[in-house]
Amino acid sequence: MNALEPRVQTLNNRPPRTDGDYVLYWVQANRRTESNHALAWAVHLANLNRVPLLVYEGLTCSYPDANDRLHTFILEGVPEFQADLTRAGIGYLFYLRRTPADPNNLVYRLAEKAVALVTDDFPTFNVADHNRSVPSRVEIPYYAVDSSCIVPMNVHEKRAWAAYTIRPKIHRELPLWLKPLPFTPPSVPWNEALLPCDVAECRTPVSRTTIPELVASCAINHTIPLSKSLRGGTTEARSRLQHFLASRLSRYSKESGQPSKKATSELSPYLHFGHIAALEVALAVRAYAAEHKLVADEFLEELIVRRELAFNFSRWTPKNETLEVLPDWCRKTMAKHANDPRPVTYTFEQFLSAQTHDPLWNATQLEMLTEGKIHGYYRMYWGKKIMEWSPTLDEALRTMFRIHSIYALDGRDPNTATGILWCFGLHDRPWSERPIFGQLRYMSYDGMKRKTDIAAYIRQIDSPQATLL
Ligand SMILES: Cc1cc2nc3c(=O)[nH]c(=O)nc-3n(C[C@H](O)[C@H](O)[C@H](O)COP(=O)(O)OP(=O)(O)OC[C@H]3O[C@@H](n4cnc5c(N)ncnc54)[C@H](O)[C@@H]3O)c2cc1C
Known part of the structure; x- marks a missing residue:
C-alpha cells in the first residue's frame, strides 16, 4: 500500500481518463510544495500514468466576506509557490476571478483533459462545500487528501468528546506520521502546450509588485485594511518559525499565557x-528542542492535539456555526439562563468598533482589527465577554x-x-453555576489583571510601531 493512502478519500467512483493529458491538483488549502501530501499523491498518480502534473489555484471575488486583507495574504503566497512548482517541472495556473461576470468553471474545463483530479481535504468553509458538490460533476476520479493534520483525520472514526479523549490516540499514532515527507518531482515534466487555450488565456500573472493593483481590480470589500504585520507566503512563514525557535520556544511554556511577552509562534x-505545514513546524520544533535541551510539549500539544481535535470536530460536524451542535449539558444550562438579566449589552457595531467600557476587551478587538488575529489567551476573554454583553447567546x-x-x-x-x-x-466541562453563563466557564477582568500584564498589552496595541516580530 502507498503510505499516503490513509490520507486519501475518493469522493466519486469514476474511472481515470486513460488518454488524459495530465493529472490535475486543485489547490484549495495547502499552498506549498514542501510537506504537502496532496501534492505528493498527485505526483504519484502522474508518475503511475506517465503524464505531467498541473496545479490549479483559483481566487474568486465571490467567497463570503472577500476583502483586501484576505485577498492580499493569499496573493502574497502565489509568486513563490509558482516558482517552486516551475523549478520542479510542474505546471501552475493561477486564476483571479475579479468580478462575478468572469468565468467560474476553470476547474471543470481543466478536468476535461485530466486523468484524475486531486484536491485538499479541508473540512470547513468553501473547500468542504466544493468537496461535496464537485465530485459528482467531473468524469474522472476525485481524490481529497488530508495534508492539514499530522495524524490523518481518517484515523479517527468519530467525533471526539474533548482533548482528553483524542490525545491518547494521537500520541499512539504519532510515531507513524511525524516523519519528513521528502518532495519528489514528477518524472514527466510539464509542457505548456498541454494547457487548453481557452483556459490559458484566463491565467493571471502575479508578482509582489502587482498585488495591490490586482486586489484593487477585484469586486470585493476594499474597506478592510491589510494586517499591520502579517505578510503571506512560505518564506514569511518560515522566517516566523525561525524567530519562534530562536527567541520564543524556550519561553513558551511559561509565557504563552502572557500576551504582552509575545512568546507564541x-x-x-x-x-x-x-503556506506552511503543521508537519514542518512540528519537526522543526522537535529537532530544535532536542538540540537545545528544551521541552516543547506544551507547544506540540496546541499544534497537534488541540488543532487536530478541531479538524476532527469539523470533519464530523460539517454545519457547525450553531449552538445546536453543543453537548446536552451546555444547551441545558444556556436554556436555563437565557432570560437572566444582562446589565450591560452592546450592539454588533459597538463590538466591531471596540466601543465597550472595558479597555482590555477594546484592545483585543483592536488587535483583531489591525493584525487579523488575537493572542490565544485574550481571545478566550474576547469571546466570553461577547457572550456576557450580547442580548442573547445566539447573537x-x-x-x-x-x-x-x-x-x-x-x-x-x-x-x-x-x-x-x-x-x-x-470540549470543556461544567463549572459552578452563575448568572448568564450557567455552568459555562466564566472569565473576569480581575482574573486577567491578576494573571497578565494588561497595561503592557494595551501599550503594545496602541503603539503605531507595534509588530509581532
Ligand atoms: C474565541 C476563539 C477563537 C479562535 N479562533 C481561531 C481561529 O480563527 N483560527 C485559529 O487558528 N485559532 C483560533 N483560536 C485558537 C487559538 O487562539 C489560536 O490558534 C492561537 O491564538 C494562534 O496563535 P499562535 O499561532 O501564536 O499560537 P501558538 O500558541 O503558537 O500555537 C501554534 C499553533 O497551534 C494551534 N493552536 C494553538 N492554540 C490552539 C487552540 N486553543 N485550539 C486549537 N489549535 C490551537 C494553532 O494552529 C497555532 O497556530 C481561537 C480561540 C478562541 C478562544
Whole structure:
C-alpha cells in the first residue's frame, strides 16, 4: 500500500481518463510544495500514468466576506509557490476571478483533459462545500487528501468528546506520521502546450509588485485594511518559525499565557492558508528542542492535539456555526439562563468598533482589527465577554463568527469553530453555576489583571510601531 493512502478519500467512483493529458491538483488549502501530501499523491498518480502534473489555484471575488486583507495574504503566497512548482517541472495556473461576470468553471474545463483530479481535504468553509458538490460533476476520479493534520483525520472514526479523549490516540499514532515527507518531482515534466487555450488565456500573472493593483481590480470589500504585520507566503512563514525557535520556544511554556511577552509562534494564518505545514513546524520544533535541551510539549500539544481535535470536530460536524451542535449539558444550562438579566449589552457595531467600557476587551478587538488575529489567551476573554454583553447567546455566536470571517487571517478554519464554540462549553466541562453563563466557564477582568500584564498589552496595541516580530 502507498503510505499516503490513509490520507486519501475518493469522493466519486469514476474511472481515470486513460488518454488524459495530465493529472490535475486543485489547490484549495495547502499552498506549498514542501510537506504537502496532496501534492505528493498527485505526483504519484502522474508518475503511475506517465503524464505531467498541473496545479490549479483559483481566487474568486465571490467567497463570503472577500476583502483586501484576505485577498492580499493569499496573493502574497502565489509568486513563490509558482516558482517552486516551475523549478520542479510542474505546471501552475493561477486564476483571479475579479468580478462575478468572469468565468467560474476553470476547474471543470481543466478536468476535461485530466486523468484524475486531486484536491485538499479541508473540512470547513468553501473547500468542504466544493468537496461535496464537485465530485459528482467531473468524469474522472476525485481524490481529497488530508495534508492539514499530522495524524490523518481518517484515523479517527468519530467525533471526539474533548482533548482528553483524542490525545491518547494521537500520541499512539504519532510515531507513524511525524516523519519528513521528502518532495519528489514528477518524472514527466510539464509542457505548456498541454494547457487548453481557452483556459490559458484566463491565467493571471502575479508578482509582489502587482498585488495591490490586482486586489484593487477585484469586486470585493476594499474597506478592510491589510494586517499591520502579517505578510503571506512560505518564506514569511518560515522566517516566523525561525524567530519562534530562536527567541520564543524556550519561553513558551511559561509565557504563552502572557500576551504582552509575545512568546507564541503567530503561525496560525500561515497554517490556515497552507503556506506552511503543521508537519514542518512540528519537526522543526522537535529537532530544535532536542538540540537545545528544551521541552516543547506544551507547544506540540496546541499544534497537534488541540488543532487536530478541531479538524476532527469539523470533519464530523460539517454545519457547525450553531449552538445546536453543543453537548446536552451546555444547551441545558444556556436554556436555563437565557432570560437572566444582562446589565450591560452592546450592539454588533459597538463590538466591531471596540466601543465597550472595558479597555482590555477594546484592545483585543483592536488587535483583531489591525493584525487579523488575537493572542490565544485574550481571545478566550474576547469571546466570553461577547457572550456576557450580547442580548442573547445566539447573537453572541453570530458576532464572533462574523468578526472572524471579515477580519481574521486565521479565520474560516476548523480552529475558528472550536475556538468560538469552546466559549460556549465545547470540549470543556461544567463549572459552578452563575448568572448568564450557567455552568459555562466564566472569565473576569480581575482574573486577567491578576494573571497578565494588561497595561503592557494595551501599550503594545496602541503603539503605531507595534509588530509581532
Ligand atoms: C474565541 C476563539 C477563537 C479562535 N479562533 C481561531 C481561529 O480563527 N483560527 C485559529 O487558528 N485559532 C483560533 N483560536 C485558537 C487559538 O487562539 C489560536 O490558534 C492561537 O491564538 C494562534 O496563535 P499562535 O499561532 O501564536 O499560537 P501558538 O500558541 O503558537 O500555537 C501554534 C499553533 O497551534 C494551534 N493552536 C494553538 N492554540 C490552539 C487552540 N486553543 N485550539 C486549537 N489549535 C490551537 C494553532 O494552529 C497555532 O497556530 C481561537 C480561540 C478562541 C478562544
